[in-house]
Amino acid sequence: MSLSLVLKVNSVGDQVRFGGKHSHFGYCKIHSVFNNAVNFYIKRDAILSLVTRSVGGGPNNIVINVDSLSFVKSIYMDKSKIVLNDSFICDIESSLQYNSDLFIVSKDLELFKKGLDKFEDILRKKAPALSAAFLVDKRRLNFFITPFEKNLAYSLDLFSNEVLDGKLESVSRLKGLGFGLTPQGDDILDGFMIALLVYEKLTGANTGDIRKKIFNLSRGSNIISDTFLYYASLGLLYERVKTLVLSLFLNDPAIIENAVSKLLNIGETSGADISTGFLLMSKKLMQGGIEWL
Amino acid sequence: MRKISDLFKQELKVINIGLLSFKESLDDVGVKVIQVDWRPPAGGDQEVMDALKKLLGK
Amino acid sequence: MVVKGIIKKGEYYDSVTLMLVARDATALDGVKDAAVVMGTEQNKSILETSGLLLDMFKDASDSDLLIAVKAESEEAANKAFEKIEQLLKETRSKAKEAGEYMPKSLEGALEYMPDANMVIISVAGKYAGDEAMKALEHGLHVMLFSDNVPLNKEIELKKYARDNGLLVMGPDCGTAIINGAPLCFANVVERGNIGIVAASGTGLQEVSSVITNEGAGISQAIGTGGRDVKKDVGGIMFIEGMKALEEDPDTKYIVLVSKPPHPDVLKKVADLIKTQIKKPVVGIFLGGDPEVVKGAGAIPANTLEEAGLIAASLAKGKSLDEFKKLLEEREKEILAIADRESKNKKEGQKYVRGLYTGGTLCDEAMLLSRQIIGEVYGNAPLNPEYKLKDSWISQENTFVDLGEDEFTVGRPHPMIDFSLRNKKIIEEAKDPSVAVILLDVVLGYGSNMQPGDELAPAIKEAKELAAKDGRNITFVASITGTDKDPQDRSKVKKQLEDAGVIVMPSNAAAAKLSSYIVKNLGGAK
Known part of the structure; x- marks a missing residue:
């Protein structure tokens, strides 16, 4: 027999379904392979992600206990297991489920504001050069050098502020703006929706409709980005985002710093872009409530 | 007993674990060097071995 | 002015990779602007504002990679494309290359090269210490480029190395020159009879370059990492490095480069110079008191340049007075x-x-x-x-x-x-x-x-x-x-x-x- 190795699966997201009648059987089409994540199709319009521990849990993530996934060349899936490169079996059955709901005990707005201030400090210091953090700290515009980069920064600034001013149509102009697989504009929108969700949990105001509207306006043909935004619109969060949000209520700068650092490690600029969107929208909501939307 | 200064009498032969550019620059100056395709340990050897045993029904 | 473009399907890269690739292309002669982005409507509109939108891009989708270049001439634009293609390919092949031709571990490498004597380690700090220990246990000298290696690990490694006659350069050692070979971020220097022990990488580069440019040369340049001369590590490798240079028949002069070491370490250095080192020693402890260096039995230098010049003058048989005149x-x-x-x-x-x-x-x-x-x-x-x-x-x-x-x-x-x-x-x-x-x-x-x-x-x-x-x-x-x-x-x-x-x-x-x-x-x- 050919020898197979079992890879430990740390967690499977609560939106990942195995064994249902719509489950995919057979080899899956791989969308993209990165060091820390492999995205693959289970249906034409649905994506699952195999991720490393450093990325952590998420609604559609399967966290494998390895430090790099760049070796993945093929993915086979049936109702009980995933097999990589025909030789590594991911042990789904004994894994834990990741719960992507957000549950905030505290309703203390002042505590949250204080947490946001600390969050902003860290973001100013630690965000990568070409991230959207320049929206929080204008001096960071210095990092944008070529004419194209400058135009990009200008548009990100313009459209994100339009959305923040209640002009929801600009969502579709922000979406897709920027470099990479999840452009800066998409991540900012993701951050916006997370802020709306947190506000809902804190105040009881319903932001679900606005989030759905933002998602509908932002839909495109980038399946990875759309998946992220879809879950955010439903109020389902990725582990690192969730950790950050919860840390803001703990009144402990060291914990916040640790959580922000982890989030900033996502993708190349994604973590910082999500953070920027979250911070801007949260500040807006703390000042003016939800009525302007 | 071995001494650090013994190294200075030998031909330098290098194993490079990590950044490829360090190997390339040694290639450039004609030093013998071999690159290791290093990967972080996947959950530790013991874990893989345990899993393997389980799979083989032992 | 010409604007040219290419579309690539189904290729995904991290955002910073794309930005840096575009930036490298923009830096070429005659290239005014370049963009490498996914073909979203919004990115197209920025391409348009930047004068980079081509007809061929209009039907591209979100998942296509668009490459656009604005240049003074057709030739410059083509050069830019070549550069971009090459950089993207390198990003790809670096990931791929890792899979096939190389041994997977230190042990595997030793099968190919049983007489290896040096291991350079630049993997993440949390693993680097263990890899270094493994190398030492195989009797190999180590250059540890990685930083973030825990302090107690550094001490453990260096003690083991000292007891077994091995070098541990680093952690956080950016540069060294062993047997004439520049390791990591080093300069290509002349070989000669001046040995250096340095707890500062750029300091080592400056001193070894000055020596070469003055017409003298380097026998060995040993980096220790900055933490070596602090209290906790206690200068273990700084001391061992000096001893090794004393024993090396090709080294006639020794230069020490560091920020001011901890007083305990300085005392060890001074004792060593007094009791065991017979070769002339030149010392530059940046920001420290030259009198202390003198007290330790070394010739004090005020700057990195001076340290290099003194050593070079000695190596060329000139007196210190002649050096002072030159200065x-x-x-x-x-x-x-x-x-x-x-x-x-x-x-x-x-x-x-x-x-x-x-x-x-x-x-x-x-x-x-x-x-x-x-x-x-x-x-x-x-x-x-x-x-x-x-x-x-x-x-x-x-x-x-x-x-x-x-x-x-x-x-x-x-x-x-x-x-x-x-x-x-x-x-x-x-x-x-x-x-x-x-x-x-x-x-x-x-x-x-x-x-x-x-x-x-x-x-x-x-x-x-x-x-x-x-x-x-x-x-x-x-x-x-x-x-x-x-x-x-x-x-x-x-x-x-x-x-x-x-x-x-x-x-x-x-x-x-x-x-x-x-x-x-x-x-x-």
């Missing part, structure tokens, strides 16, 4: 250039702005300048009271270390990527109070391969900007490196001089010249 002549020369450069300034031009890529070089420059013009501002100043409120905004006399974390998060080190410093050069030139802009250029493996090509246009632009306002700014630079470096020091020097830069033989000389000009113009504290 006096150089000092006179510096004063003469300073007088000349002070004459062509406009009223109000009186300050220096040092824009540094090497931390040790920046420290040295501030130490020297302080003696001539008083305290200087910076993002990492000698005197904490002179810390800039905003590292982006200089005031009065300012020295900025662009290698500090605040400037480097998410981008390559400024020794590699010049774009940030180039931008700062232009900004400083707009300030009417600036008389001198001081730069370091560090050559060698690992650094930017075309420093002259990349710096000269920014300096030219800065000079023109100032000239429009009737101002003349003096540019002073030092080049750490040699003619044998892949960049070729003489070539870079010529390029900079053609751009109107005064290139000094060392960082110390460049810092002194800049400070004397400031002093002449009344910009001293």
